[in-house]
Amino acid sequence: EPEVTQTPSHQVTQMGQEVILRCVPISNHLYFYWYRQILGQKVEFLVSFYNNEISEKSEIFDDQFSVERPDGSNFTLKIRSTKLEDSAMYFCASSVESLSSYNEQFFGPGTRLTVL
Amino acid sequence: KQEVTQIPAALSVPEGENLVLNCSFTDSAIYNLQWFRQDPGKGLTSLLLIQSSQREQTSGRLNASLDKSSGRSTLYIAASQPGDSATYLCAVVDYKLSFGAGTTVTVRA
Numbered sequence: 200e201p202e203v204t205q206t207p208s209h210q211v212t213q214m215g216q217e218v219i220l221r222c223v224p225i226s227n228h229l230y231f232y233w234y235r236q237i238l239g240q241k242v243e244f245l246v247s248f249y250n251n252e253i254s255e256k257s258e259i260f261d262d263q264f265s266v267e268r269p270d271g272s273n274f275t276l277k278i279r280s281t282k283l284e285d286s287a288m289y290f291c292a293s294s295v296e297s298l299s300s301y302n303e304q305f306f307g308p309g310t311r312l313t314v315l
Numbered sequence: 316k317q318e319v320t321q322i323p324a325a326l327s328v329p330e331g332e333n334l335v336l337n338c339s340f341t342d343s344a345i346y347n348l349q350w351f352r353q354d355p356g357k358g359l360t361s362l363l364l365i366q367s368s369q370r371e372q373t374s375g376r377l378n379a380s381l382d383k384s385s386g387r388s389t390l391y392i393a394a395s396q397p398g399d400s401a402t403y404l405c406a407v408v409d410y411k412l413s414f415g416a417g418t419t420v421t422v423r424a
Contacts, residue, residue: 242414255410304412308358
């Protein structure tokens, strides 16, 4: 069964460094998403992406964050200058079409980011 | 802004007991509602998806109901087992998923 994959599973970085989290969505999916979960808190929406453009973003997704689809298979989240509070689990998701009653998002296993 | 609340925050039951997990949401303009399971430090496993036009969805020992007009969903797990111990999250879907904080379930052997 097709699945969303994410690499790395765990990333440790120093404060102020740039990190890139990678995701490979399901191959025929057109809509891509990033969520994050700070330890002990709710899963929060960051951004949705379609047709090489951001379609929606939350207030969390500030200028420190960017997303890209650099080729036909990868979808990346970049954090330019990491802060301690960026430590979280980051989940990638994808869907065939825009969300509706008939479309479901499929989640990857997550990347745990630890900022020291 | 959509707010999703899950009650209780934690639940401990003996093996064999039925579980009832509650989810409420403030904006009924949703496409569907999804229940997930999350084990400690792990990802999200989708359990059930209820479309907005549906009242109920079943998968094995799991049954979820949806009352959009009152902004409520309930997840029932029949005959609980120690392997059901996990955090259960509900998420309502419009252009994104809005998650509740979860109910952490412990099933005692």
